[in-house]
Amino acid sequence: MGFKELIPALPPLRLLQQSIRSDRVGHAYLFSGSDRSSLELAALAMSKAMNCLPASSQGSSSHGGDFCDACQQCHRISKHQHGDVQWIRPESKSRIITIEQVRTMLSTLHLKPNDARYKVWVIVDADRMHSQAANAFLKTLEEPPGATLLLLLTTHRDRLLDTIRSRCLNLHFSGESLDRLAKEHQEWLHPLIEKLASQPNGILEKYQALDILSSRLASIRHTIEQNMKERFLSPLPKDAEASLKKKREEEMKAAIEAEYRRSRSEHLSAMQWWLRDRWLKSIDQNASRLAFPSVNLSDEATGHSHSHPAMLANMKILEDLQRALQTNVQEALALEVHLLKLQL
Ligand SMILES: [Zn+2]
Known part of the structure; x- marks a missing residue:
């Protein structure tokens, strides 16, 4: 997948x-927008385009400034295994980018890239930079070393220091994430909503909908686990020390959990968007800016007319569910309790 395929969505x-x-x-x-995963996708694409092998051997102009997504450089960047393309994220507990993280980055920034053309640092949730860290970082933004690319990602552009914002080229990715959301989630979401809407008070249907969601989540967890195993454990040599193995496994566990939570939250967001669409449609049959424009929502709603407050209440239930899942509540229980409350 190159720029060509990504540009319609981004x-x-x-x-x-x-x-x-x-x-x-x-x-x-500075990449800003409401959907973090779109921003990460954009950062990956940019990192690859700057370092893709076929692109550089032909000169970037003849390659159209694109990337192949197949060469060794592209491949390693996709898998987050490229030493010259580094990602910083807020640390798990405090959700803050620390001064130490920034110092580590700065200490390597002036070194030549190992085997890439450009050294790339991607700072995810750049607005979570501790103020000390932001200040340390500022100097580098003023006098950046050569062959270096800094990509700052934020879903809260307003929380960044002005001085940082003004030293970056700003790109805003709003709204486009909806297309991707629709593409990725329509297929599993459709049968789920149909179940819920088929029998507004049917408890059996609600449990069937819950089943659809649960098995979808189980399958994404499985995929994430497989990917993370490849990323964290496969690069280890066979005779790696037990302590190193253990450390990697722990890192892997944390990464799986973080990625799973992100993806789960996105799934629930997709559901929220769907419910929002239904609500918009109920107010205005010709509503535009729907997240799932290709879905015929009026079909789903045949026979039931729900009040607007009830539809708003559904969206609120999803919000509550998202909030509950951020705490240490048991997932299956939280899903059940909230889904059973929906009135479609
Ligand atoms: Zn390539």
Whole structure:
């Protein structure tokens, strides 16, 4: 998958591709938008485009400033196994990017890339930078080393220091994430909502809907576990020390949990968007800006007319569920309790 495939979902990538083609890439970008995973996707694409092997051997212009997604560089970047493309994220407990994390980054920044053309640092949730960390970082933004690209990602652009914002080229990715959301979630979400809507007070149908959601979540967890095993354990040599193995396994566990939570939250967001669509449609048959424009919502709703407050209450239930899952509540129980409350 290259820029071509991504641009329909993430239009600002077109600008990045143009700047690569014309050899006018900035040294620091701020990607903002409501959907973190879209921003990460954009950062991955940019990292690959800057370092793709076929692209560089042919000169970036003849390659159209794109990336192949198949060469060794692209492959390692996709798997987060490229030493020259590093990601910083808020630390799990405090959800803060610490001064230590920034110092580690700064200490390697002036070194030449090992085997990439560009060294890339991606800072996820850049707004979570501790103020000390942000200040340390600022100096580098003023005088960036060569062959370096800094990509700052934020879902809360307003929380970033002005001084940081103004030193980056800003790209905003709002709204586009909806297309991706619809593509990824329509298929499993459709039967679930149909179940809920088929029999508004049917307890059996609600449990069937719960089953659909639970098995979907089980399958994404499985996929995440497989991917993380490959990322954390496969690179270990066979004769690796037990202590190293143990450390990696612990890191892997934390990464699985974080990624699973992110994905679960996205699944529930998709459901929220769907419910929002239904609500919009009930107010205005010609409503635009729907998240799932290709779904015929009026079919689902045949026979039932629900009040607007009831529809709003459904969205609120999903919000409560998201909030509950951020605590240490038991997942299966939280899903059951909240899903049974929905009135479609
Ligand atoms: Zn490539």
